[in-house]
Amino acid sequence: MKKTLLPIFILISFLSNAQSIEEKIAKKACECEEQKTKIGEEAYRSCIADIVKEAIATEEDPKTREEVNTVEGLMALLPKVKSLLPEICDKVKGQKSDEKRKLFYSDSKIESAQNAYIIAKDFMSKNQYKPAIENFLTAIKNDEKFVLAYDDLAVCYRQLEKYNDAIKYYKKSLEIYPEGDFALMNIAVVYSLKSDFKTAIQYYEKLIQFYPENAEGYFGAGKNYLLMKNYEKALNNIFTAHRIYTEENSKYAKDSEVVIGAIYQKLQEENKEDLFKKIAKEHNIQLN
Incomplete structure (x- = not known):
């Protein structure tokens, strides 16, 4: 019983730790943005293009590589990457928090x-x-x-x-x-x-x-x-x-x-x- 369960446990552990391509790209984009003096759309755009190309070129799963290496695949991938940034990137998270604070701690428009x-x-x-x-x-x-x-x-x-x-x-x-x-x-x-x-x-x-x-x-x-x-x-x-x-x-x-x-x-x-x-x-x- 133990001999059959052990490989399954290892496989589950491996799969749970595996990163998706969007997670890999988001991590690299975060590292790139952390080096910028200012963050925002301009910094994000300057980082993301080369990172996406490299991620697609080095993707080990041929099916994933084929799916994302199309206009439709990229259109689906990029929003996922952007949505991950506030979760993993402290600098982006801090900016989002500051923006939200300014929005709610402001005068009424009425x-x-x-x-x-x-x-x-x-x-x-x-x-x-x-x-x-x-x-x-x-x-x-x-x-x-x-x-x-x-x-x-x-x-x-x-x-x-x-x-x-x-x-x-x-x-x-x-x-x-x-x-x-x-x-x-x-x-x-x-x-x-x-x-x-x-x-x-x-x-x-x-x-x-x-x-x-x-x-x-x-x-x-x-x-x-x-x-x-x-x-x-x-x-x-x-x-x-x-x-x-x-x-x-x-x-x-x-x-x-x-x-x-x-x-x-x-x-x-x-x-x-x-x-x-x-x-x-x-x-x-x-x-x-």
């Missing part, structure tokens, strides 16, 4: 919505949250996809300590733009203010998922894990936040130092200093 938003922001700047809310509500009534208005409306409710209303409108913002870093971070803060640390962490972890180089997700998650007395996860997140803050020369590195000190003190009180040392070592942090 004049009545934008005018109401401007009036609301004026009230908000004067801490006059109730009239600000009225005008933000008018803005989103006139433009149901107005992310900035939802976010600022939620801020006003948070300032008035109407946390459930704040959560409601942050969620509406995230329905339109799930990657919205402002809404993700601030809804997490509101849940933390409500002492719902578990849900706060869920939103901070979404922020980490979308923005792995943003220290705020790790810092927020770490503080909430600390409040839940999960010291191991608290340290892992805070050490990561501290590394990013330090690399960026951010003033917030001092805040992460304070939290690290608080965790150390807690672990010292519970005779768990070894846990602190172990996790610090995993993060290449030298202790005095």
Whole structure:
């Protein structure tokens, strides 16, 4: 039985690791684009032609080579290649994320919505949250996809300590733009203010998922894990936040130092200093 299963397992493993021709081309195109100072259509076009020719010429499967070496085959192949780039190419992925952010964090194209938003922001700047809310509500009534208005409306409710209303409108913002870093971070803060640390962490972890180089997700998650007395996860997140803050020369590195000190003190009180040392070592942090 084992003798018959082993070759089948090896074959399945081999097939699962085999790359399609579009994956090979996308990988090469990504490497080419990474070397460009600017990415976009021009960089993509300058990379793709020679890569496609080489891929077709070196394709080992004669059937695949024959299929793609036609006008119809190329017309089917190129869109597949382009769709793969954001998945495998960090530079392209980052550009797509930036483009999406600009699209959703922008003024409304509906004049009545934008005018109401401007009036609301004026009230908000004067801490006059109730009239600000009225005008933000008018803005989103006139433009149901107005992310900035939802976010600022939620801020006003948070300032008035109407946390459930704040959560409601942050969620509406995230329905339109799930990657919205402002809404993700601030809804997490509101849940933390409500002492719902578990849900706060869920939103901070979404922020980490979308923005792995943003220290705020790790810092927020770490503080909430600390409040839940999960010291191991608290340290892992805070050490990561501290590394990013330090690399960026951010003033917030001092805040992460304070939290690290608080965790150390807690672990010292519970005779768990070894846990602190172990996790610090995993993060290449030298202790005095």
